[in-house]
Amino acid sequence: MITDHLVVLQIIIPLMAAPLCVFIRNANVTWALATIISWICLVISITLMQQVMATGEIIYELGGWAAPWGIEYRVDMLNAWVLVIVTSVGAMVTPYAKLSAEKEIDNDRLYIFYAMLLLCETGLLGITVTGDAFNLFVFLEISALSTYVLISMGKDRRGLTAAYRYLIMGTLGATFYITGVGLLYMQTGSLNIADLGKLIPDVADSRTVQAALAFMTVGLCVKLALFPLHMWLPNAYAFAPSVVTVFLAATATKVAVYALVRVIFTIFGGVDILEAVQISDVLIAMAIVAMFGGSAVAIYQTNIKRMLAYSSLAQIGYMILGLSMNSVLGVSAGLVHLFNHAMMKGGLFMVMGCVVYRIGSAKLGDMAGLGKQMPVTMGAFVLGGLSLIGVPLTVGFVSKWALLQAALEKGWWPIAVLIVISSLMAVVYIWRVVEVVYFQAAPAGRVAVKEAPLMMMIPMLTLIGAAYYFGIDGTTTMDIAGRAAESLIGGLK
Amino acid sequence: MMEFPGQLIYWIVVVMMMMGFYIVIAQGNFVKKIVGLNVFQVSVFLLYITMGKVTGGTAPILADGIEIYSNPLPHVLILTAIVVGVATTSLGLALVVRINEEYGTIEDDDILEQESDA
Secondary structure, three states: OHHHHHHHHHHHHHHHHHHHHHHHOOHHHHHHHHHHHHHHHHHHHHHHHHHHHHHOOEEEEHHHOOOOOOOEEEEOHHHHHHHHHHHHHHHHHHHHHHHHHHHHEOHHHHHHHHHHHHHHHHHHHHHHHEOEHHHHHHHHHHHHHHHHHHHHOEOOOHHHHHHHHHHHHHHHHHHHHHHHHHHHHHHHOOOEHHHHHHHHHHHOOOHHHHHHHHHHHHHHHHHHOOOOOOOOHHHHHHHOOHHHHHHHHHHHHHHHHHHHHHHHHHHOHHHOHHHHOOHHHHHHHHHHHHHHHHHHHHHOOOEHHHHHHHHHHHHHHHHHHHHHOOOHHHHHHHHHHHHHHHHHHHHHHHHHHHHHHHHOOOEOHHHOOHHHHOHHHHHHHHHHHHHHHOOOOOHHHHHHHHHHHHHHHOOOHHHHHHHHHHHHHHHHHHHHHHHHHHHOOOOOOOOOOOOOOHHHHHHHHHHHHHHHHHHHOOHHHHHHHHHHHHHHHHOOO | OOOOOOOHHHHHHHHHHHHHHHHHHHOOEHHHHHHHHHHHHHHHHHHHHHHHOOOOOEOOOOOOOOOOEOOOHHHHHHHHHHHHHHHHHHHHHHHHHHHHHHHOOOEHHHHHHHHHHO
């Protein structure tokens, strides 16, 4: 039955479609193909989610070789959750991509763009489903290499240096990660994530295993851009083509967070590693610095794409803060924020894509007076911004409320206060944009612009709408995140 | 305590790794950074290949009269990692070529200067 193979089809379909795009070479046909594939992936991931909810963990042995010798793909609540996040963003990004990419990427290279987008999605989905630590590295590099190409495809030359700097940082990070995997293999003789989880407790005291933990954590923190390893992210997001920024901001860092969760709670789950080696204090400290530093730097940015990139750094801080609390509430707050942040930041970057499409710039000064000329787009920006701040009825509120509860449950009221203060800093950078857009007259030289085309508006409004739908009724998302967190923390006991 | 000669290969790995890492950080030239990245990656390849060796073991090819084989798995893994490394290097160098076309230089300082003007 084909439904038995859904787990692997999720990877194979986009993987096979990518080279097909290179053979087709026609921009419109490749776009149609990429759109269809991304929607197929979405359907598969939702089906998998329902299967997992109904029957529990799905285990798929590649080529019929049993784990731990063969590679297995394993989908539980957490994987299915991340799959849904990645594929739903993918399905929104591809229809949006057509017009935005035509404007911002050389038209004779568009087919490569779609091929790379599909490869990037393959890599991200692969990281998510795989149950093998080394296989995870391979998918990490598939997604990373295609990301470097995507970032460098814009017409701004600074995209090239941003891609180069990300390539250096990303490769260092990935190499750190395999060093860690190698050390674990030395000590346990296994590469299977679930199997490692069982073997680690016996050897946890050895220096080799502790070095492996350090290598893997640092490597993945580069990938998820946790302060102080975030230097590659702002320029990469600011100078990549807008549609690439939407996709990366909403998926790439989320998947890296997922990989870190797997390392901490599954591979090292048996020894309660956050307590055992005190890395939880370090992670909490870095998360809080990221929350404040990211927001503070965002306030001073004149390029709004760059401002949103710094705001992403702060949001990553919230996710890591939740995870390092090491409690069911904390982890579920972190996990629900993966989805919530993907919706609102994806929506906000889509707004910026529409602005760039119309006025050709993401600079704050150039956006003056857009509130009258593009009322729907700018309205979406305000709504997304409110969600970033964490106003009630938005997804931002759902995740911050969960995070606050988790902090208070632990009795860490100073941290709860810090969460609230750092959220208020978002008011400042969102207000700066609102002020310029609504209360300043359009610059004299600029030709009056219209709303962005419907094909870009619909995905944008869908994501912003989702940020409110799941904000008003957060029970579904919180329930899934809570169940995923319980299964992770349950692994500890 | 580590026996020094017995663990020599690990010392080589660590020294190479730090050398590569240092080159990546300290060099301002984009091509030299990629060279450093390669040294860094190769040190990890050595680490993997070393751990596959079984004392007294021979190449893992089935033959009569041989009892002990080395572990081939780390070698296979590193074959994959080498492919990834080659892809990364070629993409990195391609980017350097494009950067040189656009900026007329591949020195980090000069590029930062041009970017701060822009």
